[in-house]
Amino acid sequence: MSAHTHAAHANEEVNYLNWKTGLWSWLSSTDHKRICFLYLFAIMIFFVAGGIAALLMRLELSTAGPTIPGIVKDPHTYNVLFTMHGVFMIFLFVVPGIPATLGNFLIPLMIGAKDVAFPRLNLFSFYLYVLGAACGAVAMLNPVDTGWTFYAPYSTTTDTSVSLMVFAAFILGFSSILTGLNFIVTIHQLRAPGMTWMRLPVFIWASYATAVIQTVATPVVGMTLLLVIAERMFGAGIFDPSKGGDPVLMEHLFWFYSHPVVYIMVLPAFGVVGEIIPVFSRKPLFGYKMVVLSSMAIAAVGFIVWAHHMFVAGISDFSAKFFSIVTFLVAVPTAIKVFNWVSTMYKGSISFKTPMLYAMAFVFLFMVAGTTGIYLAMLGVDVYYHDTYFVVAHFHYTIQGGAVIGLIAALHFWFPKMSGKMYNERVARIAFAMLFLGFNLTFIPQFILGMDGMPRRYYDYPPQYQTLHTLSTVGAFLNGFGYIFSLLNLLGTALFGKVKAPRNPYNSKSLEWQTASPPIHENFETTPIVNEEPYNYGTHAHA
């Protein structure tokens, strides 16, 4: 890629990390790369808190009956833990986190722009996130016990601080909408000369599809959550049947947002895998146009499948049949993506750096997530699996195995660009192995528990389920240690690492690798001019 970026020797040492110093220069920065780090720092707090909640739950569930009465003293505490885990992981870590961190850092760099279209709005979005996160954290003082789904009338009648928690999600929604708008305008308006739509890296396409969902779906959940508050404060009678409301309406409105949200979480990860596999296979991305098209198709179809969460919720049998059939429409573009990723490796020159290991693990984990999703789209079968551990395992394969593994892969892959250092490859691989084995050991037993009929959100369970629960707990701790090691490796080498990263350590063709590591504040010395495709690897046959 002929990006004309001739770094002058004098400027080599000045980059976006050190061109201004002091805490305030970070907190008030409108540089998209610094805002990425603000988000990264903030979401990691909730990743750790949500992770601790998960491990406490697993510990409690490791035996039937009370296991750690000193910490989880009653069912209420357990209910608070799974609510905290869900709310933190979904609303404060994955949904705002992955688009905002990776999107912020990469979109301008990958399309050859100086920054996003509205840098100050970008910083404002971050502070909205902080405000929302603060409300969410305060709400945990009188901890919410509704589950992350806030189903009425439980959520409109429990005396925990649901209103504040819901208000937090409402503010976070605004942050998400503004970030989405910002990215859409950036991708439309700020592409470098020669960066046509069909030369956009697939990560940009995925981010674009994500941003569209964020701006279109989030207002609906905003309204829904305000209605929950209206119900609690003024007895509006919208969802609570004792006041003439309809609890199933709440489920519809909730899932109209929260199903597309799954794609907000996982589409960026699809994009990440689409970037990593070509670089480490030294091959163009197989079927680029189909990969792009499938992202847009998933985003579009994702809007009309929400009620597949509600096959046994009391919707009509006719609706259930409709939503089952359209749900299968998601399976096809997802399958197309997997086929194209694997085909990219055909006749490649494959090396196995840590990001590639994560990308290959992603393909496996997402196959499991996708195929188990088929079970749940099948009406008669879903009736059995609904609200059992099968569902729990399925969506963890999607969200953790998909979105979070995608984030970890991306943090390794772009680490040299972000920090200007190289991480320790050996530690990264060991952490990867722990994470991968631990993850599967956690959730494969949960598939079997689901097949045996074990319901989710149970503080206690009949003794026949104990062995599988114990295995799952062991896996969860291995998984947790894997995260700790991989993130400490990145943090440690970023702060104290001695190995400086070259400009383009993987010999990648895409634009962000053509500028300095780490980039200067303006990203590129001069505006880059693009005159080739994003994955122009390999030799064209001379025939």
Place this chain on the structure above:
Amino acid sequence: MLGLLGEQGSDFAYKVDYANDIVTIISVVCTVAIVGAMLYFAVKYRQRDGVDHETPAIEGNNALEVIWTVFPTLVCIWVAWLGYDSFVDLRTPPPGAMEVNVTGRKWAWDFQYKNGKRTTSELVVPVGEPVKLIMTSKDVLHSFFVPVMRTKMDVIPGRYTHEWFRPIKTGDFQVFCTEYCGNEHSKMLARLKVLPKAEFERWLADDSEERKLAAMKPSDRGKELYVAKQCVTCHSLDGSPRVGPSWLKLFGKQGQLASGDKYTADENYIRESILNPQAKTVAGYPAMGMPSYQGQLSDDDLTGIIEFIKTIDGSQKIEVAPAAPPKKADAALASMTPAERGKALVADSSNMCLTCHSLDGSKVVGPSFKGLWGRKEKLSDGSEVQVDAAYIKESVWKPAAKIVAGYGPAMPAMYEGKLTDENLNDIIEYLKTLQ
């Protein structure tokens, strides 16, 4: 085929299992094929000695894209059909199905039959007959899940939902609540009892107790339950101490809990103590002494007991009738094997065995009956004892004689005279089958 979902209890279960088997086979084949191809490419086309080799710039292949768009679409249509097909059966009760009204509440299931008979936490149905459940909730969302029947439906306040099944075998099956409903969600369980048709008819027609209770004033109902639910075993009416505090002048009493806090025995305190006895224990009484009555008493029952307690103010002496004799006809008992008779005795609610002893190995107040026979138990005084006939008889008749380590002296001394030597021999035969 693969038997992944366990025992099949309804006539449409095989269809659900068939759909589940097919999708399992497809999933495993596809995952193995795709991940296998990926690993094959990874090994075959790996860089050797870290040296990059030349690669062809293959950008795609339209024929392949068409194949892997069309093929998954066809597979999806097939499995969508399988899911649809099993769903239609499962949602369509045949005309003339026996209807049972189901009410979910925090945290128990109430059932009412056409003839007015009511049960709590126990749904009794005849084998071979279609049963349609017409369900609603008193408070929040619940969901009625019968794994063995392969059916489940949310139970919603302010409207009715339904589910149905036709049991194909008799037995005792688990029912779960599968929509999160608060603190005791995981305890909102019920049993589904599928009986032979004649036995079900007898059970359904026997409404004597029900009618009697319904016609009583609350305090009389409470008095009746005091005996029927075996409160009498541990709580006296005359102030004499038993396992638990006496009910004499209990209402309004203030005192100290084991935790050091103060309590006042008002309506809410008594209700909590019945449903969740471990929440507050009065100082000087065993912490694990009382089993929870969660799911065994209706709201009317609880009110009745509280009203009854209010009447025990010492102003008059209250006499209670002894517990009703076992209902089972002697002729029926005589035709059974000893183990069957033992099972009936254990299951007989007037004997209350199952209040404190489980059949599935789980620890309730006392040791589980499962695997009990022949085991070596460590006693609280450190010695060991073999569980044989003599030990069991002694433990039933004189529970305080030997206490297994880890358990409290909670078993009431009420069985001497109530259960004969012959009864116990039958129970022992039954215990031998619970290995």
